[in-house]
Amino acid sequence: QDLADFAASLAVFGLLNSLSQTVLRLTAPGVPDIYQGNEIWDFSLVDPDNRRPVDFDHRERLLSALERRLEEDPDGRARLCAELMDQLADGRAKLYLIRQLLQLRAAQREVFDHGDYLPLTVDGERAEHVCAFARRRGPVTVIVVTGRWFARLQAGDSTEVLPDAVRWGATRIELPAGCGRLRNIFTGTFASATTGSLHVGELLAPLPAAVLIAEG
16 A cells, blocks of 8 residues: 555656657657557556557547547647646547647658757746757747656645646746747647746646747
């Protein structure tokens, strides 16, 4: 029971880390790979544990439900993200991020196949808890921001799924020139880059990671 209680206190931080890692894997330079069955949470160990049959029907049902939701309410992605975080344990949040990122990669293939990689500067008291970079090709820029070390950031408080703006303080990300208006591909919301920086607390309020696209 002691072990189960301790594991439960850490589980939410593991799920947040997994979402951040999923975003980094699908946006960093290189060719991403998703091990079969890992489109949602998977708690297998190593061979032969991870060779068990994958319930693809279950994953297809989850994806189909997400597709219907997006088709019926295309402007409700922010509400969907809030629901996915409220029900984090069912794995749909990870599936949704993968779905959105693969669509972005297909739509902006030149950016991810041949685009530049630009590390971004993060300033503020929580800067060490942020990974941020840009992928750029011609007029298109993609901004990638993920949180990390959530247990330390939240002082071990697993009752709070995501850090609030107070914990992030004045931490900001410096943006490359020429970004203009930025659209979050997960929430559908927009952010302005006119000040040359973005507040991390606002950016990572809906999810532990954000991917924004600027065109023109």
